[in-house]
Amino acid sequence: MAIPTLAHKWGIRLLKIVLFLLIILVVGRSLGPAEKYINHEMALSICNFIYDDVNAEAMYETYTNIDIFTVLTFTTIIYLLTMKLFNKIRKS
Numbered sequence: 001m002a003i004p005t006l007a008h009k010w011g012i013r014l015l016k017i018v019l020f021l022l023i024i025l026v027v028g029r030s031l032g033p034a035e036k037y038i039n040h041e042m043a044l045s046i047c048n049f050i051y052d053d054v055n056a057e058a059m060y061e062t063y064t065n066i067d068i069f070t071v072l073t074f075t076t077i078i079y080l081l082t083m084k085l086f087n088k089i090r091k092s
Helices: 005-030 040-051 056-091
Strands: none
Touching: 005 056, 040 056
């Protein structure tokens, strides 16, 4: 019995979303706390640029925003390379 085309398409999309979320988890866990890999001086200058004020709450938000941006950037790169690899393997 053949799988309907629409169900197949949505199944593939769901698997891609799950793969992306798994990569996010792996990248986020492997990077560790943001304070370890983000330079404090760089975070201060970004905080001052965005919020025009440097206090504890603004610094925490800055570290969080930089961490989310870093994780999403690395995840997107890994995901795109993985999809390209899967397509290359499938076509050969």
